[in-house]
Amino acid sequence: MRVSEIGEFGLIELLCRELAIPYPPASNVATRPGFVVDVGDDALVAEPSDEALIWTTDTLVEGVHFLPGRTPWRNVGWKAIAVNVSDVAAMGGSPRLALVTLCLPDQFCVEDAVDLYRGMKECCDAYGVVVGGGDIVRSPVFTVTVAMSGGASRGAAGEVCTLTRGAARAGDVVAVTGTLGDSAAGVRLLASGAHSEGAAARSLVKAQERPAARIEAGRMTLRAGIRCGMDISDGLVQDAGHIARASGIQIRIEAEKVPLSPALRSAFPDDCLELALTGGEDYQLLLCGPRAVFERLIVAGLDVTIVGEAVEGDASVVVAGGADGKAYGTEGWDHFRSLSKGGAL
Amino acid sequence: MRVSEIGEFGLIELLCRELAIPYPPASNVATRPGFVVDVGDDALVAEPSDEALIWTTDTLVEGVHFLPGRTPWRNVGWKAIAVNVSDVAAMGGSPRLALVTLCLPDQFCVEDAVDLYRGMKECCDAYGVVVGGGDIVRSPVFTVTVAMSGGASRGAAGEVCTLTRGAARAGDVVAVTGTLGDSAAGVRLLASGAHSEGAAARSLVKAQERPAARIEAGRMTLRAGIRCGMDISDGLVQDAGHIARASGIQIRIEAEKVPLSPALRSAFPDDCLELALTGGEDYQLLLCGPRAVFERLIVAGLDVTIVGEAVEGDASVVVAGGADGKAYGTEGWDHFRSLSKGGAL
Numbered sequence: 001m002r003v004s005e006i007g008e009f010g011l012i013e014l015l016c017r018e019l020a021i022p023y024p025p026a027s028n029v030a031t032r033p034g035f036v037v038d039v040g041d042d043a044l045v046a047e048p049s050d051e052a053l054i055w056t057t058d059t060l061v062e063g064v065h066f067l068p069g070r071t072p073w074r075n076v077g078w079k080a081i082a083v084n085v086s087d088v089a090a091m092g093g094s095p096r097l098a099l100v101t102l103c104l105p106d107q108f109c110v111e112d113a114v115d116l117y118r119g120m121k122e123c124c125d126a127y128g129v130v131v132g133g134g135d136i137v138r139s140p141v142f143t144v145t146v147a148m149s150g151g152a153s154r155g156a157a158g159e160v161c162t163l164t165r166g167a168a169r170a171g172d173v174v175a176v177t178g179t180l181g182d183s184a185a186g187v188r189l190l191a192s193g194a195h196s197e198g199a200a201a202r203s204l205v206k207a208q209e210r211p212a213a214r215i216e217a218g219r220m221t222l223r224a225g226i227r228c229g230m231d232i233s234d235g236l237v238q239d240a241g242h243i244a245r246a247s248g249i250q251i252r253i254e255a256e257k258v259p260l261s262p263a264l265r266s267a268f269p270d271d272c273l274e275l276a277l278t279g280g281e282d283y284q285l286l287l288c289g290p291r292a293v294f295e296r297l298i299v300a301g302l303d304v305t306i307v308g309e310a311v312e313g314d315a316s317v318v319v320a321g322g323a324d325g326k327a328y329g330t331e332g333w334d335h336f337r338s339l340s341k342g343g344a345l
Numbered sequence: 346m347r348v349s350e351i352g353e354f355g356l357i358e359l360l361c362r363e364l365a366i367p368y369p370p371a372s373n374v375a376t377r378p379g380f381v382v383d384v385g386d387d388a389l390v391a392e393p394s395d396e397a398l399i400w401t402t403d404t405l406v407e408g409v410h411f412l413p414g415r416t417p418w419r420n421v422g423w424k425a426i427a428v429n430v431s432d433v434a435a436m437g438g439s440p441r442l443a444l445v446t447l448c449l450p451d452q453f454c455v456e457d458a459v460d461l462y463r464g465m466k467e468c469c470d471a472y473g474v475v476v477g478g479g480d481i482v483r484s485p486v487f488t489v490t491v492a493m494s495g496g497a498s499r500g501a502a503g504e505v506c507t508l509t510r511g512a513a514r515a516g517d518v519v520a521v522t523g524t525l526g527d528s529a530a531g532v533r534l535l536a537s538g539a540h541s542e543g544a545a546a547r548s549l550v551k552a553q554e555r556p557a558a559r560i561e562a563g564r565m566t567l568r569a570g571i572r573c574g575m576d577i578s579d580g581l582v583q584d585a586g587h588i589a590r591a592s593g594i595q596i597r598i599e600a601e602k603v604p605l606s607p608a609l610r611s612a613f614p615d616d617c618l619e620l621a622l623t624g625g626e627d628y629q630l631l632l633c634g635p636r637a638v639f640e641r642l643i644v645a646g647l648d649v650t651i652v653g654e655a656v657e658g659d660a661s662v663v664v665a666g667g668a669d670g671k672a673y674g675t676e677g678w679d680h681f682r683s684l685s686k687g688g689a690l
Contacts, residue, residue, distance in 0.1 A: 025511055025591050036397055036497065036505050040591070042435035042575050043401035045497050045507055052381055053398070055477060056388035057444045057492055061484040090387035099402045101490050132400060139406045140486050145446050147402055147492030152381065152390050160381050162390055166370055230387050246370050246385070 003113065004106040008136055011113065018117040019124075019131050032130070039133035046097065046132070051151030052160040056087040062142035066209075070190055073112045075209035077119025080144045083233070085127045085213035086283040088150035090231035092163040092222030095215065097132045098124065099147045103139030116144070127215055153222050161222055163229030168247035168288035172228065174308040175294050177217045177284045179261040180236055182207035184279025185268050200263035211283040217302060221287055224297055228288035235280040236307075240317045243288060243310075250313030251288075253277075255321040259305040277319060348458065349451040353481055356458065363462040364469075364476050377475070384478035391442065391477070396496030397505040401432040407487040411554075415535055418457045420554035422464025425489045428578070430472045430558035431628040433495035435576035437508040437567035440495040440560065442477045443469065448484030461489070472560055498567050506567055508574030513592035513633035517573065519653040520639050522562045522629045524606040525581055527552035529624025530613055545608035556628040562647060566632055569642055573633035580625040581652075585662045588633060588655075595658030596633075598622075600666040604650040622664060 003011050009024075016023035016039060022030070025040035032038055037045035060080050062068055081098060088095040100120065104113070124131055129148070155161045168174075186208025189195040195205045214231070221229060228247065232239050236258065240251045255273055264272045287294075288310050297304050308320075348356050354369075361368035361384060367375070370385035377383050382390035405425050407413055426443060433440040445465065449458070469476055474493070500506045513519075531553025534540040540550045559576070566574060573592065577584050581603065585596045600618055609617045632639075633655050642649055653665075 026593065028593075037436070037507055037509055041510050042432040042508075043399045043438075043495070045436060045438075045505065046398040046400065048395055048397045048505065050393055050395070052393045053391040053494070054388045055391065055442065055444060055494070057446050057480050057490075059446050059448065059480055059482050059490075061448060061482055063485065064483050087387040091382070091390060093388075093390075097400065099400060099492055101402050101404050101492075103404065103406060103488055135402050135404055135490075137404050137406055138409050139488060140408065141484060143448055143484060143488065145402075145404070145480075145490045147444055147446075149398070149400070149494075150388070160390065160393065162382055163387075164382055165386050248371065248373075 001110040002106065003104055003108050003110055006110060011110065011136060014110065015113065015117045018114055019121055021131065034130065035132070044099070044132040049151065054088050054091050054093040054150035054152050055147070056084055057145060057147040058083045058087065059143055059145040068142070071209055073115040074119035076144065077116040078123045078210045080146050081120050081123035081129060082211050082213050083283065084146045084148035085123070085129065085215060086211070086231045086233070088148060089213045089215045089218040090163060090229060090285060091150070091152065092161060092218040092229065093150040093152045094219070095127050095129045095148055095150045097149045098129050099132055100134035101145040102134070102136045103141065103143040104136065105140060105142060106138055108142065127213060153219055163218060163222055163227060163287070165228070165230050165243050165246035167228035168243050168249050168310045170249050170310055170312045172288040172310040173291045173294060173306045174240065174251055174253065174310060175287045175304050175306045176232065176236065176259065177214050177302070177304050178282070179259045179264065180232065180282045180284060181264050181272055181276030181279050182261050183211060183281040184275045185264050189267070200266050203261070203263045204267060208281065211281065213283055214285050217285055217304070220302055221285070221297065224293050226287055226289040226293055229285050232282040232284050232286050233280060235278040236282070236286065237277050237317050237319060239286055243286065244317055245315040247310070248315055249310045250315065251308060251310055251317045253308035253317065253319045255319050257305065257307045346455040347451065348449055348453045348455055351455060356455065356481060359455065360458065360462045363459055364466055366476065379475065380477070389477040394496065399433050399436050399438040399495035399497050400492070401429055402490060402492040403428045403432065404488055404490040413487070416554055418460040419464035421489065422461040423468040423555045425491050426465050426468035426474060427556050427558050428628065429491045429493035430468070430474065430560060431556070431576045431578070433493060434558045434560045434563040435508060435574060435630060436495070436497065437506060437563040437574065438495040438497045439564070440472050440474045440493055442494045443474050444477055444492045445479035446490040447479070447481045448486065448488040449481065450485060450487060451483055453487065472558060498564055508563060508567055508572060508632070510573070510575050510588050510591035512573035513588050513594050513655045515594050515655055515657045517633040517655040518636045518639060518651045519585065519596055519598065519655060520632045520649045520651045521577065521581065521604065522559050522647070522649050523627070524604045524609065525577065525627045525629060526609050526617055526621030526624045527606050528556060528626040529620045530609050534612070545611050548606070548608045549612060553626065556626065558628055559630050562630055562649070565647055566630070566642065569638050571632055571634035571638055574630050577627040577629050577631050578625060580623040581627070581631065582622050582662050582664060584631055588631065589662055590660040592633070592655070593660055594655045595660065596653060596655055596662045598653035598662065598664045600664050602650065602652045
């Protein structure tokens with residue numbers, strides 16, 4: 001069935017059912033906990049809260065961020081939520097609410113829209129996010145935009161605490177969570193059609209299509225005393241450049257310390273380091289702070305790896321070593337220029 | 346110049362300059378008042394507030410909501426903000442923050458993007474909204490999505506107060522602010538190319554391209570004790586249907602009482618009532634409550650007109666009278682079905 005057949009309000013009703021949102025609103029239907037006014041009015045009204053509001057938005061465009069027919073709609077839905085959750089994780093906060101804007105061609109399949117929302121629901125449930133409505137409009141091109149709010153963490157004295165890009169200091173070490181490069185490897189496998197050949201390939205494609213957001217890692221790091229962090233969406237080297245410029249320090253990365261998954265090493269033995277340094281869409285955290293704090297976090301079980309250090313110097317990134325002998329610049333993903341690079345199709 | 350020539354980060358820097366946002370972030374640049382973390386990090390962090398959070402989002406798609414080459418980009422920018430401010434007005438709240446997502450073709454003109462942001466800035470300044478960043482991505486089709494937060498009003502006892510669709514009661518009168526139909530008339534004039542022929546035509550086109558949001562009217566109404574309201578975006582009759590269903594009452598509209606501007610009457614003497622009843626994109630408020638309260642509001646100077654009443658009955662809208670003798674259903678604007686109707690191109 002096409003969305004033109006059931007119309008805007010029929011589609012909204014169907015998608016609200018997927019999300020367990022009472023719709024259309026009626027005076028005898030209870031508002032969900034946490035809301036003064038729920039979906040179906042001119043705007044959502046949340047109960048007052050004493051949290052500092054974290055706010056972010058991210059968009060997936062068909063043909064730019066994913067190719068229909070290759071990525072299941074359910075995974076597009078997951079990722080649309082996950083990339084926003086990752087931004088909240090990168091502030092050390094907790095995600096709360098999502099507003100979803102769908103731009104749909106009028107011949108879009110209702111079943112695909114339902115699959116998309118199932119994937120969004122799975123991701124929302126995984127991270128404790130509630131969908132608070134949004135907007136559905138007609139468009140020649142499918143895009144899904146999520147605006148997400150979260151609550152910032154607080155320190156021992158009740159002060160608002162966040163991970164920011166400008167808080168690195170010379171003498172800090174530089175660390176990353178998880179492993180890098182899997183997502184970019186997944187893009188290559190999808191492009192070559194080799195995306196289902198074996199467990200390694202499937203895990204790389206999963207890193208691309210259903211990335212995990214590091215909410216717990218962000219909060220744990222912040223509690224331990226780290227104050228500088230961001231998520232790696234444009235590639236390690238480019239994102240390290242953002243921290244270098246915002247903090248006014250130089251970042252030196254030791255290439256051989258960058259954590260690589262066995263799947264990445266086996267699938268791309270020659271390019272694994274390049275994928276990890278410049279690939280993008282890892283959604284792991286890039287963190288800077290005292291070495292002793294990271295050593296304690298590692299003992300406490302956090303999957304964090306020290307990959308370099310912040311030093312006095314021009315605001316730049318230097319990659320030292322690397323068995324492949326290549327030079328890496330701070331150029332990563334640019335939506336309008338480096339269109340052939342890294343973590344996008 | 347094309348956006349592909351200056352790249353994503355060059356464009357962000359240029360647009361931040363238009364909005365007077367410090368960018369890129371640096372440790373020696375002050376964060377704007379109200380923010381813990383400003384634009385340029387993974388997410389925005391606002392200072393804690395005891396307001397109940399109002400949250401809404403609305404999108405304009407090129408070719409669906411406006412035609413490029415016909416509507417100046419500056420007016421597209423104004424409207425992208427104004428339609429969201431209107432949703433906050435419809436809750437009786439105060440708009441605060443906007444996140445802007447631009448989907449841009451890579452051959453989009455940088456100068457047009459700057460004009461768009463000038464229009465957004467004008468509207469933000471008019472309503473006290475601060476732009477808190479957003480996202481810019483490449484897309485085959487231009488769309489601008491704004492997510493807006495606002496603060497809900499509070500009553501005398503400190504309780505959260507809002508205008509909702511479900512709060513109409515049998516015995517209430519139904520009222521609208523301003524005049525209706527001007528915006529839909531503006532669409533017709535734009536489509537026929539007669540949009541600059543005289544002051545009346547220009548005022549109708551202005552209603553379409555630079556609508557005002559009724560923030561003061563929403564707050565004033567709420568303070569006076571009205572609790573049922575919404576903004577008229579899909580046309581009076583269809584929007585009255587939303588209130589009828591959410592409140593479980595019937596709404597009877599007396600056609601000859603619907604307020605029409607002199608400009609509308611002179612430009613469309615035969616169709617003015619139809620445009621006012623079904624046109625859409627008026628962004629005036631549709632309100633229900635006790636007659637005595639509206640009479641006091643009129644005396645106090647609010648441009649509000651009683652146009653009908655809420656009665657016991659099936660959840661529907663009945664339009665009585667009307668010199669044109671036409672019947673009006675509750676069908677207004679549906680993004681996927683009634684594509685030829687009313688307030689859209």
